[in-house]
Amino acid sequence: MHTKNDLYLRALRGERVERTPIWVMRQAGRYLPDYRATRARAGDFLTLCKTPEMACEVTLQPIDHFGLDAAILFSDILTIPDAMGLELVLEEGVGPVFQKPLMGAADINELAVPDMHADLGYVMDAVALIRRELNDRVPLIGFTGSPWTLASYMVEGKGSKDFAKVKGLMFGEPELMHTLLNVVTDAVIEYLRAQVRAGVQSLMVFDTWGGMLSTAAFKTFSLAYMQRIVTAIKSDSDCKDVPIVLFTKGGGQWLEMLADTGCDGLGLDWTIDIAQAKQRVGDRVILQGNMDPVVMSTTGAAVESQARAVLDGYGQVGAQDRGHIFNLGHGIQPTAKPDNMRVLVETVKSYSPSFHS
Numbered sequence: 001m002h003t004k005n006d007l008y009l010r011a012l013r014g015e016r017v018e019r020t021p022i023w024v025m026r027q028a029g030r031y032l033p034d035y036r037a038t039r040a041r042a043g044d045f046l047t048l049c050k051t052p053e054m055a056c057e058v059t060l061q062p063i064d065h066f067g068l069d070a071a072i073l074f075s076d077i078l079t080i081p082d083a084m085g086l087e088l089v090l091e092e093g094v095g096p097v098f099q100k101p102l103m104g105a106a107d108i109n110e111l112a113v114p115d116m117h118a119d120l121g122y123v124m125d126a127v128a129l130i131r132r133e134l135n136d137r138v139p140l141i142g143f144t145g146s147p148w149t150l151a152s153y154m155v156e157g158k159g160s161k162d163f164a165k166v167k168g169l170m171f172g173e174p175e176l177m178h179t180l181l182n183v184v185t186d187a188v189i190e191y192l193r194a195q196v197r198a199g200v201q202s203l204m205v206f207d208t209w210g211g212m213l214s215t216a217a218f219k220t221f222s223l224a225y226m227q228r229i230v231t232a233i234k235s236d237s238d239c240k241d242v243p244i245v246l247f248t249k250g251g252g253q254w255l256e257m258l259a260d261t262g263c264d265g266l267g268l269d270w271t272i273d274i275a276q277a278k279q280r281v282g283d284r285v286i287l288q289g290n291m292d293p294v295v296m297s298t299t300g301a302a303v304e305s306q307a308r309a310v311l312d313g314y315g316q317v318g319a320q321d322r323g324h325i326f327n328l329g330h331g332i333q334p335t336a337k338p339d340n341m342r343v344l345v346e347t348v349k350s351y352s353p354s355f356h357s
């Protein structure tokens with residue numbers, strides 16, 4: 001028997017809720033023995049992403065184990081560049097690597113928006129299957145990388161520490177950089193629309209590398225394109241009621257600008273004081289975050305006290321506030337202890353109702 005839990009969506013819509021909803025970035029992943037088993041059965045990460053039955057299985061694992069308030073589609077932000085022909089491979093010990101990174105103007109000018117059914121149909125099939133299997137137990141979150149973050153991987157070819165190649169393009173050939181960001185943004189908008197039509201009930205944009213930019217560059221090369229995404233979603237008849245959350249890691253100084261896009265929520269990394277974020281933008285957007293993910297690899301007592309500290313930091317949800325969704329400040333790490341997820345969810349469920357009276 002399934003009980004319907006729409007706490008997360010009600011909170012995002014600005015309704016009063018009885019407690020703080022919780023989900024965890026990267027909640028399906030290597031810290032879970034069940035995930036590692038399914039991943040081993042798949043053979044490699046991309047096969048796991050591209051097989052809807054297995055993607056569905058790992059999406060549901062953390063929901064079944066921990067009683068979280070939302071499921072997030074199991075996939076990756078790098079599916080779009082893969083579908084654009086860059087050929088993603090996940091190399092053990094290295095991380096994601098593109099076999100055909102963008103080498104210059106010729107490569108960039110050839111890029112086209114992929115076909116959402118022919119090239120990314122496996123994602124939409126996974127969404128439809130997950131919705132069926134979830135049976136409204138909890139809402140399903142769809143997601144994308146931000147154009148800047150996707151473009152960074154497409155130019156660097158893999159993760160980077162200094163982003164020298166993509167910044168070289170940005171500073172040296174800004175028009176070409178904009179050509180790249182424009183086609184990626186077109187693809188992201190089509191991708192999010194297709195996910196909504198397939199059944200996702202809220203959206204999240206991961207701007208993981210926006211915080212690597214100067215304020216001026218952030219506005220021009222990341223924020224402007226996230227603005228285009230929010231505007232497109234809010235003016236699409238199928239998507240306009242689907243809440244959208246933006247998360248710029250390292251973007252604490254830009255919260256007002258991010259809220260100005262008209263998004264529904266902002267993700268906060270752990271370096272941001274949530275009480276201050278609430279004062280700055282808490283009446284305009286719901287705030288999602290922001291416990292340091294490393295706590296999840298320590299003790300249950302630390303998890304409980306740090307989770308309480310985040311809830312105390314946001315404090316009472318008043319009439320003017322849009323509210324708080326509990327999450328970590330970035331993805332949960334492979335070293336996290338599954339038992340600590342139990343402690344985390346239990347702490348949020350038992351301690352947060354007093355902030356919602």
Ligand code: 1CP
Nearest residue numbers: 025026027028029045072074075076077095159206208331
């Ligand atoms: O099994 C494995 O070894 C693969 C590890 C892994 C997993 C579990 C990768 C490779 N991707 C994922 C899934 C994933 N990625 C999800 C769905 C899982 C869930 O949330 O439950 C999501 C939302 C992502 C998003 C993602 N991928 C981001 C944005 C969020 C963030 O954490 O900042 C980024 C930057 C990526 C790129 C990526 N994919 C995988 C890795 C190891 C990385 C990071 C590479 C780097 O450090 O640059």
